[in-house]
Amino acid sequence: MNNPPENDQLSIAKYLRQDRLPHIWCAACGIGPALNCFLRAIDKSGLNPDKMSVVSGIGCSGRVAGYVKLDSFHTTHGRAIPFATGLRLANPELKAVVFSGDGDLVAIGGNHLIHAARRNIDMTVICINNFNYGMTGGQVGPTAPYDVRTSTTPYGNFESAFNLPLLLFASGASYIARWTVVHLHQLENTIVEALLKPGFSFVEVISPCPAVYGRMNKEPDGLDSLKNYVKRSIIKNGADPRETEITQNGPIVVGKFVDIIRPTLQENLAKVAAKAKKPSTK
Amino acid sequence: MPKVLMDGNSAIGEAAIRAGCQCYFGYPITPQNELIEYMATHLSRRKGCVFVQAESELAAINMVYGASVVGARAMTSSSSPGISLKQEGISYLAACELPAVIVNMSRGGPGLGSIAAAQSDYFQATRGGGHGDYRTIVLAPSSVQELADLTIRAFDLADKYKIPVIILGDGVLGQMMEPVEFKQEAPAVLPVREGSLRGAKGRPSKIIKTFTSNPAELEEINWSLFRRYGLIKKQETTFETFMIDDAKLVVVAFGIAARIAKGAIRNVRAEGLKVGLLRPITLWPFPDEAVKEVVKNVNHFLVFEMNMGQMLEDVQLSLEGKGEVSFYGRPGGVIPTPSEVSRVISRLYYQKGLK
Ligand code: SF4
Numbered sequence: 001m002n003n004p005p006e007n008d009q010l011s012i013a014k015y016l017r018q019d020r021l022p023h024i025w026c027a028a029c030g031i032g033p034a035l036n037c038f039l040r041a042i043d044k045s046g047l048n049p050d051k052m053s054v055v056s057g058i059g060c061s062g063r064v065a066g067y068v069k070l071d072s073f074h075t076t077h078g079r080a081i082p083f084a085t086g087l088r089l090a091n092p093e094l095k096a097v098v099f100s101g102d103g104d105l106v107a108i109g110g111n112h113l114i115h116a117a118r119r120n121i122d123m124t125v126i127c128i129n130n131f132n133y134g135m136t137g138g139q140v141g142p143t144a145p146y147d148v149r150t151s152t153t154p155y156g157n158f159e160s161a162f163n164l165p166l167l168l169f170a171s172g173a174s175y176i177a178r179w180t181v182v183h184l185h186q187l188e189n190t191i192v193e194a195l196l197k198p199g200f201s202f203v204e205v206i207s208p209c210p211a212v213y214g215r216m217n218k219e220p221d222g223l224d225s226l227k228n229y230v231k232r233s234i235i236k237n238g239a240d241p242r243e244t245e246i247t248q249n250g251p252i253v254v255g256k257f258v259d260i261i262r263p264t265l266q267e268n269l270a271k272v273a274a275k276a277k278k279p280s281t282k
Numbered sequence: 283m284p285k286v287l288m289d290g291n292s293a294i295g296e297a298a299i300r301a302g303c304q305c306y307f308g309y310p311i312t313p314q315n316e317l318i319e320y321m322a323t324h325l326s327r328r329k330g331c332v333f334v335q336a337e338s339e340l341a342a343i344n345m346v347y348g349a350s351v352v353g354a355r356a357m358t359s360s361s362s363p364g365i366s367l368k369q370e371g372i373s374y375l376a377a378c379e380l381p382a383v384i385v386n387m388s389r390g391g392p393g394l395g396s397i398a399a400a401q402s403d404y405f406q407a408t409r410g411g412g413h414g415d416y417r418t419i420v421l422a423p424s425s426v427q428e429l430a431d432l433t434i435r436a437f438d439l440a441d442k443y444k445i446p447v448i449i450l451g452d453g454v455l456g457q458m459m460e461p462v463e464f465k466q467e468a469p470a471v472l473p474v475r476e477g478s479l480r481g482a483k484g485r486p487s488k489i490i491k492t493f494t495s496n497p498a499e500l501e502e503i504n505w506s507l508f509r510r511y512g513l514i515k516k517q518e519t520t521f522e523t524f525m526i527d528d529a530k531l532v533v534v535a536f537g538i539a540a541r542i543a544k545g546a547i548r549n550v551r552a553e554g555l556k557v558g559l560l561r562p563i564t565l566w567p568f569p570d571e572a573v574k575e576v577v578k579n580v581n582h583f584l585v586f587e588m589n590m591g592q593m594l595e596d597v598q599l600s601l602e603g604k605g606e607v608s609f610y611g612r613p614g615g616v617i618p619t620p621s622e623v624s625r626v627i628s629r630l631y632y633q634k635g636l637k
Contacts (some may be wrong), residue, residue, distance in 0.1 A: 058394065076394075077363065078338060108309070108338035136310035139318065140335055151315075152322035152335045 012039035015049065017069045024063060028222020030181040030207025031061050031128055037184055038099065038126060039068070041191035052095045055084040057109060060135045060209075061101035061128040078108030081116045084123055092266060095124075095195065102129045106162055107142040117171035120199045121265040126191065127202065129164065130209035138212030145248045149216040164204050165257045166241040174199030176258035178244065180206040180229040183254060190256060199264040206252060285461040290426045290451060293462045294359070294385055295320030297433035300466050302473040303383070304354040305332045307345040311364045312397045313453035314387035318359065330472050339364040343371030343384070350380040351490055353478025355437050359385035361453070362403050363394055365411075372446050373412030376507070377492035381440030381475065383433070384418075385449045387456035390615030398615025399453035399538060404592035407450050408566040415504050417511050419447040419518065420565040422536040426460035432563075434466065441475055443514055450565060452588070454538045454617065515567035522561040523572075525551060529558030530636045531582040533627065534573070534597050536562050538617075539588050545620030546627055555631050565593070570600035577605045582634050586610045586623060606634070 016039070025031050042049055049070055056065035058077035065072040071094075075083040084096040098105070105113050105127050116123065131144040140150040140157055143164060147156040165176045175197040179187040187205060194201035208214055208225030219225045229252065236243075237255040244253045263271075288296070295317050298306070306325050308318035318335065325333045332349075336342035342358045349356035360368060365386045375382050386407065390400040407420045419439050423429045429451060436447040474480070479488060494500040524544060526532060535543040540561040547557050560576055562569050577583075583605055585594045591609050598607055610626045612618045631637060 074394075103310070108340075110337060133310045136312050137315050137319070139310040139315065142337060151319045152310075152333075154319075154323045155326065 011043055012036060015039045015042065015069050017067055020067055023067055025060060026209075026211040028208065028210045029060070029134075030130060030205070030209070030222070030225075031064070033181045033184060034126070034128055034187065034205045034207055035064055035067070035099070037188040038097070038191055041188050041195060044188070044192045045195045047095055047195060051093055052097065053084070053087055055080045055087070055096060055098045057100040057104035058135075059101040059104045059133065061099065062104060064099040078104055079112065080104065081109060081112040081123075081125065085116060085121055088121060088123055089266075089269075097195070098123065098125045100125075100127065101134075102127060102131065102141045102143045103133045106164065110142065114167065114171040117168050117173040117200045117202065119265040120172055120174055120262050122198055122200070124191075124194045124197075124201045124203070126194075127164065127204050128207045129204050130207045130213055131161075132209060132213040134209045134212050138209075138216060143246070145246055147248050150213065151216070161246065163241070163245040164202070165244045168202045169241040169258055172200070172262065173202045173258065174260055174262050174264075175201035175256075176204075176241065177202075177256040178204040178206065179254050180233055180252060181208065182226050182229045182233070183235075186235075186254075193256075193259075197259070199262055206246070206254075283464050285463045287459050288426060288462050289316050289457055289459045290429045291316035291387065291456040292320040293426050293430045294433045294449070295324060296464060297430040298357050298383070298437070299325055299328065299331075300464055300468045301434045301437040302355050302469045303357050303437065304330060304472045305346070305349040305356040307334050307336045307342040307349075307356070307358050309336050309339050309342050309360065309364060311339075311361045313389060313399075313456050314359050314361050314385065316456065317385065317387075328468070339367035340371065343368040346382050346384075347371055347375055347378075347380065350375065350382050351378070351479055353475040353480060355381075355383075355441070355473060357383040357385070359387065361386065361397075362388045362391050362400075365403065365406070369406075369412035372418065373410070373414050373416065374492055375446045376410070376412075376416035376418065377414065377503075378490055379444040379507070380446070381437075381444055382446045383436045383440055383449065384446060385451065387451045387453060389453050390613070396615040397453060399455070399588065399617055400613065400615045401452060401537060401539060401588040402590075402592070402613060403450065404565065404587070404589060407448050408568070408596070411448075416507060417566055419443070419445055419514060419567075420450055421447065422450050422563060422565050423455065424537050424541045424561065426455070426458065426462045429455060430462050430464060439518060441473075443510055445510070445514070450537065452538050453615075511567075518564060519567045519569050519571070520563040521569040521572045522559075522563060524559040524561065526558030526560065526576065528556050529580055530556045531584060531627065531631055531634070532558050532560055532576055532580050533584045533586055534560045534562070534593070535586040536565060536593060539586055542618060542620050542623055543586050546623035549620060549624040550627050550631070553628065555628060555637065557627055557631065562593070568596045568600065570596070573597060573600035574602075577601055581605050582630070582636065583607045584610060584627060584630055586626075588617065589613050
């Protein structure tokens with residue numbers, strides 16, 4: 001296996017725990033490129049990497065916490081967001097980035113996701129959406145479109161998928177964007193914006209899982225998925241989140257959908273603290 | 283029915299279907315994914331049966347709770363960290379006196395641990411596991427055939443005693459393939475528990491709750507639970523003995539560790555050492571009477587577990603100070619070989635001057 005050399009030219013090498021490489025991801029998995037964009041975005045954002053915490057839950061995407069050479073936390077399944085919430089509130093100096101997958105963030109962790117958006121806590125969530133639980137062998141994910149095959153929907157998915165931008169919009173997130181892993185430039189720039197955005201920012205990354213999801217859905221090669229993304233993607237910044245649903249073969253609307261200013265949890269907490277300090281008028 | 287070659291997880295699934303399991307709710311976790319996938323494929327096909335992949339372990343156990351209230355045979359499965367999440371629901375099931383079958387294909391811990399086979403959830407399984415004063419029946423199979431047989435027994439026991447039943451396996455049992463025979467066909471009509479809520483026509487409405495503001499009332503509920511537990515202990519305690527008649531040293535082990543111990547005992551028997559095995563099949567109720575019976579003729583015990591000594595405490599409690607107990611354990615998901623265990627046995631045998 002080829003480990004990247006110590007003084008690699010790549011600007012991101014410094015952000016990787018090279019002693020932990022090679023990574024466990026399958027060939028042509030989309031998590032690697034998404035991580036690459038994130039690491040480049042850290043540099044571009046100008047944020048101090050020493051003050052950045054990366055929190056992951058469990059699953060293939062959850063492995064990111066193990067590979068980044070930043071303070072990183074591989075937490076309980078589904079609980080990356082509450083963990084990051086505690087961390088962020090206890091030390092306001094730190095920037096918290098949650099990097100995890102659709103099963104972890106939206107199924108078992110779904111309640112935490114919507115409440116974090118509602119609170120508008122200052123935090124960035126990067127959600128790898130590959131529609132299934134890759135690590136455990138390809139069971140149906142909460143974002144899997146109706147009728148797709150997975151190891152627990154052998155006759156086709158009989159449930160409907162979450163449309164994440166709409167879910168997050170309804171919950172109150174300040175910043176919502178979606179790209180696929182063929183939109184690497186846009187994804188990188190979006191993550192920069194998300195990192196700098198006050199409040200809750202959510203970046204969905206549509207990502208191939210050739211090893212299991214792809215194999216069961218006629219995209220056994222990562223390249224098949226990428227070609228498919230190119231074919232199906234429609235860039236539509238500012239799209240109405242109600243129009244961003246992903247179906248089995250329909251268009252994948254990508255872009256920045258929401259970028260609003262709302263008081264963050266931290267700002268509101270500061271207001272409450274000020275109020276609480278004022279002597280009672282009674 | 284002829285024997286078929288099957289992995290342990292799938293065998294549980296097939297046995298559950300044949301036991302009349304109507305509802306299965308699960309969540310992916312290694313090493314039990316074959317079970318959830320088996321149910322997705324095979325339970326979904328059966329008339330009146332439901333498979334749903336829940337959004338979390340918490341959701342899955344509460345779906346089981348709901349299905350059990352209306353009388354369906356319901357099941358969920360997971361592995362150690364997921365079973366921890368289910369404990370809240372198991373406590374509520376116990377409080378409501380509701381049957382359920384919960385499979386734990388346990389793995390090394392604490393924390394997320396590893397995905398390798400371990401027996402470190404013995405305490406959690408046999409002491410209730412969640413909050414409050416309750417117990418669950420705990421069955422510990424040691425082969426794929428026994429996984430199938432005990433799954434059927436688990437549903438029967440759960441219904442008979444209105445109690446959650448835990449099947450405590452491990453990653454090896456769940457994933458290894460062995461020939462297995464299913465002794466019964468799936469019922470043509472799904473069983474519905476008597477007295478379950480099927481609509482309030484012709485009777486006053488009921489409320490199912492686990493909160494009681496009057497401590498005296500709650501005390502009576504606890505008493506009644508424990509009277510039933512006493513009955514279970516009397517009627518359902520099971521164990522296996524192996525080469526025990528002339529033994530000078532008895533190994534006590536459960537599940538996959540007992541399987542390894544059997545191999546070890548065969549090895550040392552070939553060298554002329556008189557060693558036998560006591561294998562609890564119900565971990566709760568623990569076969570303490572069996573231990574008390576053995577100590578009448580045998581003074582030396584070796585408890586062997588794939589943990590740091592959990593069942594050990596039950597053996598010691600059963601012995602009430604009699605006999606001498608040694609322990610050998612490998613935690614964290616390390617699977618010892620029969621020859622490793624035979625070395626431990628023979629060293630102890632000679633140290634204790636039994637030869
Ligand atoms: S299983 Fe799927 S998501 Fe996981 S590493 Fe392999 S390709 Fe990626």
